[in-house]
Each structure stands twice: as C-alpha cells, then as structure tokens.
Amino acid sequence: MRLNADIVFDHLPESLSPRMQGVKESAMRLRRPELYETGCRELEPDHLYVIREERLPQRVTVGKGCVIVCIGNSARLRWFAERCCVITISGSADFYAVFNTVQRIFQHYDLWEDTLYNIISDDASVEAMLEASQQVIPASMLVVDAMFGCVAALGKQAERAVAAGGSETVPSFVPATKHISVSSMDQFLATHDPSTEVSGAFRFEFEDMSTINVNLIDDEGYHGCLTVIYPDSEPKPGDSPTIEFLASLVLRALRQQGLDPDSERSALRDSLRAIVSDLPLDAYGKAALQAASERGTYVCVRLKLAHKLRQIPLAYVRNLLEADIAGTVAFEYRRSSLVAFVRLDDLAEEGSRRAALEQMLMPLLRSMEMRAGMSDHVGNLLEAKAFFLQASIALENGTLLDPDASPLYKFQDYALAEMVVNSIGQFPIEMFYTSGLRKLVAHDAESPTSYIKTLKCFLDHNMNVTHTAKALYLHRSTLIERMERIRELLGDDLSDPDVRLRLALVFKAIELHDDMQDRFEERSGSTWL
Structure with missing residues (x-):
C-alpha cells in the first residue's frame, strides 16, 4: 500500500526526535523505503529514501513527491527541502533500526489494506x-x-x-x-x-x-x-x-x-435516467421499461428544492419518495432536481388515483418547500422523455405564472400557455397583429373604452351577446353598437374559426406577457423584456 509523508511522519516514534520540512505531497503515492545507493544521480518521484547526513549526494535530480528520511542534520538539507520533503532523525539513531521502523509502518498499512479487502470479499x-x-x-x-x-x-x-x-x-x-x-x-x-x-x-x-x-x-x-x-x-x-x-x-x-436492494427497481431507474438524458438504451433497458409498462400506468413528477434548502441531498428526497409511495422510481437529474415516475395503479381506485398521489405529495412539498410539475398519464415508459418534458413545462410555467399557488403544477393547466409561447417564438407579439387589430389598439390608446377587452370577452363567451353584455355590465343594445364599430375597424369575419383562433392566440399571448411582466416587476422592480 502506498502512503504519504504525513502518514510516515505521524507514526515515527518520539524517541527518534523526528522533524519534517520541505515540499510534500498529500496524495498517497509514496513507495516503500529504499536505501540510497552511493553514486545515484536521481531521487525518483514518489520514492522514500533512508540516508545518513554524511552520505547526502552533492549533485542529484530530485523527482516530485520524493521523501528523504535523513539520520542527522546537515546544511545541505536546506537545498533538498526546497525540492522535496525532508524528515530528519536524531543523529544518534541506528541506521538499520530507522530503516526497519519505516518499513514496519508500510507493513502495518499493508496488513490493514489486506484485512479490508478480505472483509469486502467475504x-x-x-x-x-x-x-x-x-x-x-x-x-x-x-x-x-x-x-x-x-x-x-x-x-x-x-x-x-x-x-x-x-x-x-x-x-x-x-x-x-x-x-x-x-x-x-x-x-x-x-x-x-x-x-x-x-x-x-x-x-x-x-x-x-x-x-x-x-x-x-x-x-x-x-x-x-x-x-x-x-x-x-x-x-x-x-x-x-x-x-x-x-x-x-x-x-x-x-x-x-447493494446500495439499492431492489435490483429490478435499479434497472428501471437506470433505463429511465438514460431515456430522460437522451442516452442510448440497450435491449435490456428496453425490456425493463416494457415490463414495467405492462404492470401499470405512471405519471412523471419533476421536483425542485427551494433555494435555501438546496444543500439537502437529493438522494435523501429520492429515498423518501420511494419509501413512502409504493411503485415509485426516482433519480437525480443534472444535480439540480429530482425526477420520479410513480405507478398509479396501487394508490387508489380508478378515477381517484391522481388525487391520491397529490395527497401523498403535498406534505413533502410543503415541509421541504419544494415545487413540482406533474405530467399526464404515461402508458408506455419508452415514451418517458415526452412526459418528463411535460412535467418540466408544468414546473417551469407554474413557478413563473403561479408562484403563490399550490406547489404542485399539472401540465394540462399550462399546456395552452406553452403552445402560445412556442407559436410566437422569438417574435414580439405585435408581429402577429392584423391591420384591423392594430386599429383597435390605436383606438384604445386614445379612448377610455377598450375595444380589445370587449372583443376578447365577446370571443370568450362564444360570441353570445347576452352573456357578454352581462360580463361587461353593459346594456345589450350598447354592446351591439360597440361590436358593430369593432367589426368595422377589425375588417375580419368573426364567423371564420381561423380568424377567431388567431385572435384568441394573440389575446392569450398578451395576457401571458402582462402576467409575466407583473411578476417580474414584483420581484425585481425592473421591466421584463
């Protein structure tokens, strides 16, 4: 077994009056002691030499990590101490007794190492x-x-x-x-x-x-x-x-x-981690996912700790989840979050399984100040990456849009927002305005009456005049007159479903933009771009 200078020095008896100086390495790379041979021009790296002070070489190359155990003191040791570690021993010590003492330190550690490996093999x-x-x-x-x-x-x-x-x-x-x-x-x-x-x-x-x-x-x-x-x-x-x-x-x-005594769960965990991380999956991994899919339906949950609690090991949270919720396979993802695939079938009767899972997750989320995103049902674990993305989208959008709501966000609650954001891409929202919609915006900038708000409410209520008038607290005839002016400026046929869809997407994008702007200003006092 290889040691280092500190270990050797720590075990030298006080009767030898050992002192240590010079440049030393902390890594355990030091070889067993050697007798210095007169005429040798190199002290090799990571070698330990036992020598008397009068036999110190005059000209020699000193390798990195070299250690000299010198019996007696000499002014020349200062030169060696600038290049390697020097341990000095009382000049009255017997040379061979010192050599054997150092040898026994290595033998002591060799015996310890052999004992440990024997225990491991047993x-x-x-x-x-x-x-x-x-x-x-x-x-x-x-x-x-x-x-x-x-x-x-x-x-x-x-x-x-x-x-x-x-x-x-x-x-x-x-x-x-x-x-x-x-x-x-x-x-x-x-x-x-x-x-x-x-x-x-x-x-x-x-x-x-x-x-x-x-x-x-x-x-x-x-x-x-x-x-x-x-x-x-x-x-x-x-x-x-x-x-x-x-x-x-x-x-x-x-x-x-076996860090995980359940080898089947371990195999499933490795396979799911590979799929989520876009790593190649071998035939054994595919078989593990197919076998698990046949046993039930899963959901993917992605969890993140609050910033102040991120020092808690994710392995601790993983083990809690797997111990408390039967049929759960969880793993760390990029050292920042935890991904769990939870089998729903054993949690409750059909129709109430997701509610049962939410009930199990909420105490953990609240007590550890965690937030989580939940995917739709996963029928085939070979498609796990898509449902991991769903859970990630729910977590990201929920944290941004609803930070004060329940810490468990469901994908379907944020699916429309994700579709709208993706459809707009990097373009500003105004790029998707029709010429008529721009006229409505210009009108609203000069008038206390919002044509945009009226049109949005009209579309939200399926163009039902009675329901829209009630929602806006307007008289029916007032709304009809206003909608005629809106149609004139808009110039589009609202009976066309494509026109209504485009307007609905633009209005949703404006709503999301305004919501994110408000959230950002609340947090930083700045403007979100």
Whole structure:
C-alpha cells in the first residue's frame, strides 16, 4: 500500500526526535523505503529514501513527491527541502533500526489494506471494516447512509451518538438508528452545513471535539458519510488521506451489499435516467421499461428544492419518495432536481388515483418547500422523455405564472400557455397583429373604452351577446353598437374559426406577457423584456 509523508511522519516514534520540512505531497503515492545507493544521480518521484547526513549526494535530480528520511542534520538539507520533503532523525539513531521502523509502518498499512479487502470479499460488513481500522485510526467512527441513518458505529462517542441521537457531548448532527425525518432536517443542516457534495475530507469543529468526514459519493450521487470523531485529541495530518482511503472501500462494500436492494427497481431507474438524458438504451433497458409498462400506468413528477434548502441531498428526497409511495422510481437529474415516475395503479381506485398521489405529495412539498410539475398519464415508459418534458413545462410555467399557488403544477393547466409561447417564438407579439387589430389598439390608446377587452370577452363567451353584455355590465343594445364599430375597424369575419383562433392566440399571448411582466416587476422592480 502506498502512503504519504504525513502518514510516515505521524507514526515515527518520539524517541527518534523526528522533524519534517520541505515540499510534500498529500496524495498517497509514496513507495516503500529504499536505501540510497552511493553514486545515484536521481531521487525518483514518489520514492522514500533512508540516508545518513554524511552520505547526502552533492549533485542529484530530485523527482516530485520524493521523501528523504535523513539520520542527522546537515546544511545541505536546506537545498533538498526546497525540492522535496525532508524528515530528519536524531543523529544518534541506528541506521538499520530507522530503516526497519519505516518499513514496519508500510507493513502495518499493508496488513490493514489486506484485512479490508478480505472483509469486502467475504460479507462486506462495514462494522467489521471499522473494527479493523482501529489499528490505524484509533478513534470513534460512524457511517451513515443517504437517509442519514446509521449503517455502522464503533467507539464510545459514536455509539453514544447513535443511542442518544445527539447530546451535549456528541455532535448533534449524528443521527439515531432511524432516518432523520423531514421535520428534523433544519437541525441537521444547522450543524452539518451544506457539505454533502464535498468530495474530499472535510473537518467540523465543536466545543469539545473535532470530526473528519468523507462523503460516500459516486456517479449515482450521495450515498452517505464516514465520520471519525476525536473527543480527546487533535487529528493528525496523515489522518485525512487515511480516512479518505477507508471511505473509498466502505463505498465499495456498500455497492457490494447493494446500495439499492431492489435490483429490478435499479434497472428501471437506470433505463429511465438514460431515456430522460437522451442516452442510448440497450435491449435490456428496453425490456425493463416494457415490463414495467405492462404492470401499470405512471405519471412523471419533476421536483425542485427551494433555494435555501438546496444543500439537502437529493438522494435523501429520492429515498423518501420511494419509501413512502409504493411503485415509485426516482433519480437525480443534472444535480439540480429530482425526477420520479410513480405507478398509479396501487394508490387508489380508478378515477381517484391522481388525487391520491397529490395527497401523498403535498406534505413533502410543503415541509421541504419544494415545487413540482406533474405530467399526464404515461402508458408506455419508452415514451418517458415526452412526459418528463411535460412535467418540466408544468414546473417551469407554474413557478413563473403561479408562484403563490399550490406547489404542485399539472401540465394540462399550462399546456395552452406553452403552445402560445412556442407559436410566437422569438417574435414580439405585435408581429402577429392584423391591420384591423392594430386599429383597435390605436383606438384604445386614445379612448377610455377598450375595444380589445370587449372583443376578447365577446370571443370568450362564444360570441353570445347576452352573456357578454352581462360580463361587461353593459346594456345589450350598447354592446351591439360597440361590436358593430369593432367589426368595422377589425375588417375580419368573426364567423371564420381561423380568424377567431388567431385572435384568441394573440389575446392569450398578451395576457401571458402582462402576467409575466407583473411578476417580474414584483420581484425585481425592473421591466421584463
């Protein structure tokens, strides 16, 4: 096993009076110790050399990451310290005793590595891996999963944390044996800080202890965290890379156990993620989607966290959804949102299934300040991309047009708005006005009576004079006279359904533009373009 200069230095006995200086590398790439051979003109990269000060070479090339363990001191070490890491040992130390001491440090770590790999090949017990690690990390250790539930705990501090769920003498972010509830997430985040996307070792300081933490992250996202607790001592510089190495093998053990015990759901998740992300789908993936489609009807839901809560791992929300709503397959999408395909058939009787799903989703959305868009029914999961786009359109338009309404937006409520926006494209709305419509706009600019509003109301009420007059609080004869003037200026035949459709689309576009203008001004005090 390869180490680094900090790990070697941390394990040297105090009786050798070790001191370290120079340029060192944090990565664990350092090879086993070698005896320096007289006449050698190169100290190779990532090699460790044991040498007495009187045998230091005069002219030599020093490779990156090289470490020199020198017995005795010398003015020439200053030159080496500018190029590599230098560890000096008491000049009275026996050369071969020093060499064997360094050798034993590597052997100690080799034995630890072999033990961990044997555990992984056996039953991949995370608890056993923590126990085996006590020989190199003599501290309390804790592994939590993506739901912040305890996977394994070792040591007094970790065991007390799991039993108490946090107290005055242990970090309050450490969970109890059950998963942290949605209502407890604020307390967790207050102490844990938004660190679930950090890929390397990071440290937390408490009043009476320190912790080093390494997140368990792979291409699937966040799967948990390894925490090492130091209640009575300071972590050593070599602890962080050692803990990172342990975390990589803990994640490997979790993969072997199966991060998702339901292999069928996992296959379906991978297939849906591929379709939504426009990735190629193999025959196995297509078969998984077809088999799932035969078992029922789905809807697609796309969810986004409120800005202030975006540090909550999406894996946590995903697991909540899959645990609480049977038949749900969810996955992260571009690290910013969550996509869920929910099978409706088992939720309620036909006709009330969507209502039942909404009832299940609303507590989660409100408690975590999330917004979500919901698609139409998905009969064939091979068409999942289209329904994902529906859910995305509902989420985007609902958030923009109805930010104060229910946090769950349905595609059909925003389908017309999407059609209108797409039909207009990048052109200004005025480009779609007829010459007659421009005359009506010019009239309205000079008159307190709005011909545009009158015409829109007339079309909205299917050109029924009685219903339109009632809606506008006008006398029937007054409306008839006004409509005659409107028809003259408009110059189009309102009995033509194409004319009415064009006018309806323009009026809807104006309504959407005005609505978005108002929303934008409310938020920024500026003008939306």
